[in-house]
Amino acid sequence: MKRVAIYCGSATPADPQYIEGARTIGRTLAERGIGVVYGGGRLGLMGAIADSALAAGGEVIGVIPQALVDAEVAHRGLTELHVVPGMHARKQLFTDLSDGFITIPGGTGTMDELWEALSWSQLGYHSDPVGLLNLAGYYDHLVAFWDKMGEVGFLRPQHRDLLIVDGTLDGLLDKMAAHVPTQPIVRMKTTDL
Ligand code: AMP
Numbered sequence: 001m002k003r004v005a006i007y008c009g010s011a012t013p014a015d016p017q018y019i020e021g022a023r024t025i026g027r028t029l030a031e032r033g034i035g036v037v038y039g040g041g042r043l044g045l046m047g048a049i050a051d052s053a054l055a056a057g058g059e060v061i062g063v064i065p066q067a068l069v070d071a072e073v074a075h076r077g078l079t080e081l082h083v084v085p086g087m088h089a090r091k092q093l094f095t096d097l098s099d100g101f102i103t104i105p106g107g108t109g110t111m112d113e114l115w116e117a118l119s120w121s122q123l124g125y126h127s128d129p130v131g132l133l134n135l136a137g138y139y140d141h142l143v144a145f146w147d148k149m150g151e152v153g154f155l156r157p158q159h160r161d162l163l164i165v166d167g168t169l170d171g172l173l174d175k176m177a178a179h180v181p182t183q184p185i186v187r188m189k190t191t192d193l
Helices: 017-031 044-055 066-070 087-097 108-123 140-152 169-177
Strands: 003-007 035-038 060-065 080-084 101-103 130-133 163-166
Touching: 003 017, 003 087, 003 108, 017 035, 017 044, 017 169, 035 044, 044 060, 060 066, 060 087, 066 080, 080 087, 087 108, 101 108, 108 130, 130 169, 140 163, 163 169
Parallel strands: 003 035, 003 101, 035 060, 060 080, 101 130, 130 163
Antiparallel strands: none
């Protein structure tokens, strides 16, 4: 992967391990020569990822809607900042500019981005790996829910491996590099759905 879209929180949790984790991830990606595409904000884990990747000489591309620029949350020191009209254009550009997705801890916006990357992959709108970094066990319940969807049958067996999970960035990047695209819904027969 040359560039990954990083989805993460715009908040700063009281527990410092989240911000510290984000800084380590930004630095490690830059050291491994992997560019970062992200939401273009300067706050919370988003700002920490961008600042640490830039400080380590990495490429950081932000994609932010005009409304958030107007709210003055845009990071002004990025390699590139794309200002787009709204969220739909933003998420399309995340997909177009990156060749993989990594979600680290975050809230509602982060969940929106993760599930869209998974849903678009399942349907066949992209075939890039979708990784979840389970930093500090933050996503234990989400991983359990993913398994539950598979057990009940709302997630098809062909798509259970779409969510790639690891507790470390190195482990996650290795798994993502080995990702083999699965059969998307657009290429399945009605009888298999
Ligand atoms: P959340 O997890 O709710 O903090 O939302 C974070 C995600 O939503 C990021 O990956 C961004 O794409 C978007 N987002 C939410 N808040 C902001 C913000 N203040 N500045 C830029 N992007 C944001």
